[in-house]
Amino acid sequence: MENKELLTTIHDFLGKVVRVRQDGDMCIEASKLADKVWDVLQMDKESLKSWETIAERKFEGDIIITDPCYLDGYLKVDDWKAFVTPIIAEGGMMSRTCCGDWGCTTYEFPNYCIIIPKDAKIIGKFCADAGMVCVVELDKVLAKNPNFKDWIAQHDTCVTVIKGFSGYVKFLKHTEKKTFGDGTPYDSIELRVRGEGTKDGQPFCFETKQTSM
Numbered sequence: 001m002e003n004k005e006l007l008t009t010i011h012d013f014l015g016k017v018v019r020v021r022q023d024g025d026m027c028i029e030a031s032k033l034a035d036k037v038w039d040v041l042q043m044d045k046e047s048l049k050s051w052e053t054i055a056e057r058k059f060e061g062d063i064i065i066t067d068p069c070y071l072d073g074y075l076k077v078d079d080w081k082a083f084v085t086p087i088i089a090e091g092g093m094m095s096r097t098c099c100g101d102w103g104c105t106t107y108e109f110p111n112y113c114i115i116i117p118k119d120a121k122i123i124g125k126f127c128a129d130a131g132m133v134c135v136v137e138l139d140k141v142l143a144k145n146p147n148f149k150d151w152i153a154q155h156d157t158c159v160t161v162i163k164g165f166s167g168y169v170k171f172l173k174h175t176e177k178k179t180f181g182d183g184t185p186y187d188s189i190e191l192r193v194r195g196e197g198t199k200d201g202q203p204f205c206f207e208t209k210q211t212s213m
Contacts, residue, residue: 092136167197
């Protein structure tokens with residue numbers, strides 16, 4: 001049985017239990033329980049996704065997550081790809097987003113969690129205009145573009161800044177087979193950035209998720 005079918009079957013069963021117990025407060029509590037179990041099952045469905053690590057790198061210090069096309073900031077160079085290539089090579093990693101331009105939210109949560117919990121703390125946002133994403137050491141960018149911090153201050157939804165990070169960062173890709181309305185199959189691809197390590201000496205984990213187009 002597919003995961004989706006299993007979730008639906010369990011949810012329908014819980015609904016029947018609620019309808020049987022039509023005795024006031026007990027019915028209300030049963031309904032709450034059914035909703036809570038459904039939430040847990042949906043979260044478990046998320047955890048069952050298989051993620052492929054397509055890149056991984058160790059970082060030390062302040063890092064940023066953004067589209068590499070933004071790294072020239074106010075410099076507005078003629079060829080941003082030529083500008084960012086040595087920066088990424090020296091202190092970062094880069095990938096296509098697999099979905100074109102996007103808007104993402106970066107979450108912080110305990111590093112023993114395998115998925116982003118509902119109460120995860122939002123620590124930043126970033127987006128893309130060139131359909132790409134990079135993680136790079138901030139000082140490597142500042143060495144080529146000293147005024148980049150000023151650009152970040154004016155474009156805080158374009159760049160997530162994580163200060164004092166020490167650990168490993170991965171690009172994770174999930175591919176799911178889907179079909180269009182006419183039955184044509186296609187691959188739905190999701191990309192996330194996940195980091196595990198310490199921040200200012202304390203255990204720290206972050207993960208990004210697409211939250212807008």
